[in-house]
Amino acid sequence: AQKITQTQPGMFVQEKEAVTLDCTYDTSDPSYGLFWYKQPSSGEMIFLIYQGSYDQQNATEGRYSLNFQKARKSANLVISASQLGDSAMYFCAMREGQRSGGGADGLTFGKGTHLIIQP
Amino acid sequence: DAGVIQSPRHEVTEMGQEVTLRCKPISGHDYLFWYRQTMMRGLELLIYFNNNVPIDDSGMPEDRFSAKMPNASFSTLKIQPSEPRDSAVYFCASSLFRGARNTIYFGEGSWLTVV
Numbered sequence: 001a002q003k004i005t006q007t008q009p010g011m012f013v014q015e016k017e018a019v020t021l022d023c024t025y026d027t028s029d030p031s032y033g034l035f036w037y038k039q040p041s042s043g044e045m046i047f048l049i050y051q052g053s054y055d056q057q058n059a060t061e062g063r064y065s066l067n068f069q070k071a072r073k074s075a076n077l078v079i080s081a082s083q084l085g086d087s088a089m090y091f092c093a094m095r096e097g098q099r100s101g102g103g104a105d106g107l108t109f110g111k112g113t114h115l116i117i118q119p
Numbered sequence: 120d121a122g123v124i125q126s127p128r129h130e131v132t133e134m135g136q137e138v139t140l141r142c143k144p145i146s147g148h149d150y151l152f153w154y155r156q157t158m159m160r161g162l163e164l165l166i167y168f169n170n171n172v173p174i175d176d177s178g179m180p181e182d183r184f185s186a187k188m189p190n191a192s193f194s195t196l197k198i199q200p201s202e203p204r205d206s207a208v209y210f211c212a213s214s215l216f217r218g219a220r221n222t223i224y225f226g227e228g229s230w231l232t233v234v
Contacts, residue, residue, distance in 0.1 A: 033221060045210060045225035091162065095221065105175070106152045107212075107223055109162040 003027065004092050004110035011115050019079040021113050023092030026073060027103060032096045034075040036066065039089040046048060048090075087117045121145070123226035125211050131232045137199040142211030143192055152223065153196050154210040155185055162210075168194065169216075201233045204226045 003083045013019050025034065036048040051059045051066045059066045067076040079086055094109040132138055144151045152167040168174040168188045176186070176233040183202070195228040200203055208230050214223040 035222070037225075041229070043208060044227045045212075047222055047224060050222055095223070106150075106154075106164040106167045107162075108164070111161050 002110075003108045004094055006092055006110035006113050008113045009111070011078040011113060013082055013115065013117055015082060015084060015117050015119050018084055019082050019086070019115065020067070021079075021090050021092075021115065023075045023110060024073055025075060025092075027094065027096055029096040030096055034066070034068070035093045035095065036064070036075075036077045037091045037093060038086075039091065039112070041088070045091075049077065050052065082117050084117050084119060087115060089114050098100050123211055123213050123224055125209075125226035125229050127229060128227065129230045129232075131234065132201055134202055134233055135200045136233075137197065138201045138205075138231060138233075140196040140209050140211075140231070142194045142196070142226060144194070144211070144213030145224060146192070148224075149191075149216055150214045150216055150223075151188060151194050152210075152212040152214075153194070154212060154225075156208045156210065156228075157206075166195070185227035198231075201231075203233045206232050 002040045003026050007022050032053045034051045038048055049061045049064045049066050050058050051068045058068050063080045065078045067078055089112045091112045092110045095107050096105050124206050126141045149170050153165040154162050155165055156162045163178055166186045167174055167179045171188045184198055186196045208228045210228045212223045212225045214221055
């Protein structure tokens with residue numbers, strides 16, 4: 001079974017509108033981290049936001065926020081007031097094994113959502 | 120602060136040739152990862168190191184691929200002999216692992232084309 005599912009292969013959004021990119025995950029590990037990365041057409045992977053499984057509040061970073069619904073295993077990215085420069089691929093990823101003093105795995109990525117912001 | 124540094128950025132090589140990709144992680148990070156990205160398979164974790172020791176290489180496609188981390192500031196991914204199906208973007212990434220301080224940062228990638 002896929003550990004990270006992004007159900008939106010592509011999205012078109014009008015500039016200045018808010019955007020929600022969906023991500024669901026599957027893990028039996030009680031301790032994990034969820035990440036969102038942006039990959040513009042130039043190819044680099046840019047870290048956007050992080051949510052730990054024990055975090056009580058939803059993470060926010062500027063215009064980015066993460067709508068974390070643990071019971072539903074959902075970690076949607078919300079971009080407020082979208083800009084043309086937000087056009088890119090967006091990847092949701094999970095890192096399991098976040099126990100203090102223990103080991104950690106690498107990131108498992110979803111297939112991504114191609115977001116296009118239209119003027 | 121310098122980020123993860125990869126070289127070369129672009130490489131075109133002929134089938135059968137040896138390819139060596141290089142990575143310098145962020146100073147102080149104790150985890151180093153090699154990923155491969157293709158259109159067909161997306162982002163795949165090939166191998167990762169913790170404190171220079173390989174922890175999981177189950178993602179390495181076959182024996183033609185090998186990775187080393189001789190010290191905390193340098194790692195290589197080698198393909199020998201290369202094949203056209205190895206054409207992909209190879210990312211190196213590094214992280215700390217200290218509670219919440221575990222974000223994985225990526226290099227700009229090495230774009231490999233095998234003809």
